[in-house]
């Protein structure tokens with residue numbers, strides 16, 4: 817499984833849901849949240865079998881809107 821955005825096959829062109837501006841790709845959320853990722857324990861407690869499948873099938877990217885100073889997570893489907 818490869819993430820097309822991480823591997824340069826595809827460029828995700830997201831727009832901000834608030835202002836419609838262009839979003840900046842901050843890369844994979846796991847790369848910059850590191851061991852302090854607040855989501856992982858919740859994820860594992862929720863639905864264990866389903867989450868392991870989902871984590872392999874998607875690559876979680878973080879996109880940032882400079883105008884709104886907000887970041888949002890986008891799940892990229894891996895190929």
Ligand SMILES: [Zn+2]
Pocket residue numbers: 819820821822823844875876877892
């Ligand atoms: Zn990716």
Ligand SMILES: [Zn+2]
Pocket residue numbers: 832833834835836837881882883884885
């Ligand atoms: Zn915005």
